[in-house]
Amino acid sequence: MIRIENLTFQHPHTDRPVVNNASFRVAEGTLAVLLGPNGSGKTTLFKCIAGLWRPASGTVMFAGRDIMGMNFRERASMLAVVPQDHTPPFPYSVFEAVLMGRAPHVGVYASPSPHDEDAAYNALVAVGVHHLADRCYTRISGGERQLVLIARALAQDAPLLLLDEPTSHLDFRNQHLVLETVQRVAAEKNLTVLMTLHDPNLTAFFAHQVIMLKEGKIVADGEPSQVVTEANLGQLYDIGIGIFDSGERRLIYPRLS
Numbered sequence: 141m142i143r144i145e146n147l148t149f150q151h152p153h154t155d156r157p158v159v160n161n162a163s164f165r166v167a168e169g170t171l172a173v174l175l176g177p178n179g180s181g182k183t184t185l186f187k188c189i190a191g192l193w194r195p196a197s198g199t200v201m202f203a204g205r206d207i208m209g210m211n212f213r214e215r216a217s218m219l220a221v222v223p224q225d226h227t228p229p230f231p232y233s234v235f236e237a238v239l240m241g242r243a244p245h246v247g248v249y250a251s252p253s254p255h256d257e258d259a260a261y262n263a264l265v266a267v268g269v270h271h272l273a274d275r276c277y278t279r280i281s282g283g284e285r286q287l288v289l290i291a292r293a294l295a296q297d298a299p300l301l302l303l304d305e306p307t308s309h310l311d312f313r314n315q316h317l318v319l320e321t322v323q324r325v326a327a328e329k330n331l332t333v334l335m336t337l338h339d340p341n342l343t344a345f346f347a348h349q350v351i352m353l354k355e356g357k358i359v360a361d362g363e364p365s366q367v368v369t370e371a372n373l374g375q376l377y378d379i380g381i382g383i384f385d386s387g388e389r390r391l392i393y394p395r396l397s
């Protein structure tokens with residue numbers, strides 16, 4: 141269980157916080173999606189939860205421990221982060237980039253074991269990019285890099301997974317395949333997953349819990365069937381929203397004038 145209590149973050153020399161007194165919880169085995177318009181504070185909240193930025197006030201507790209009180213190695217064994225963008229400092233191979241996810245499991249003076257190599261390769265297989273294993277990480281497409289970053293996070297085998305817009309560069313098929321994979325792995329390993337998405341349709345289909353953020357404040361939190369409504373989405377995005385129920389799936393669309 142991750143518990144965020146009264147978290148407030150403000151950039152220096154600005155007149156108001158970009159995350160304002162946010163509180164929510166995500167239970168183990170739950171895939172939670174943070175949904176909100178551009179600039180609403182999702183990435184900021186993520187960076188605070190990951191312990192990268194220090195909030196002005198509030199706490200982030202995971203498995204009963206304060207994330208901000210953990211050192212780098214402790215944090216790496218607790219949480220895996222898929223950032224929005226990532227530029228590697230060196231031209232590693234895709235396999236090496238994913239193997240780095242195993243760092244928290246490798247001793248300080250030790251080399252990765254065959255078990256670590258298997259875990260890295262299996263993660264590449266899980267997201268369907270094992271054919272890229274020997275390619276240079278800096279010479280693959282943006283979508284392929286996003287899949288590799290997701291594989292690296294899965295290889296890390298941490299109980300908390302934070303993914304910031306993991307589908308932003310992915311094609312229609314891969315958006316579904318990746319979220320399906322994350323959902324399956326989360327269920328198998330009882331992970332706590334928190335991700336940001338921009339697509340309410342993907343959110344409604346894959347999330348167990350939806351947390352809506354507007355202007356830094358949590359405005360709704362609950363199961364998709366209760367929270368992903370025309371009224372809530374309309375207020376969140378300041379546009380008219382329609383929801384069509386196909387019988388198999390609810391399809392959300394904007395009602396633009």
Ligand SMILES: Nc1ncnc2c1ncn2[C@@H]1O[C@H](COP(=O)(O)OP(=O)(O)OP(=O)(O)O)[C@@H](O)[C@H]1O
Nearest residue numbers: 151152154158176177178179180181182183184185
């Ligand atoms: N260094 C900074 N100094 C001041 N304000 C900043 C800084 N970085 C970001 N902001 C502001 O903080 C707010 C929240 O930004 P954040 O990146 O968290 O939003 P977001 O919801 O992730 O947006 P998006 O969906 O566009 O990625 C925005 O209004 C942004 O302009």
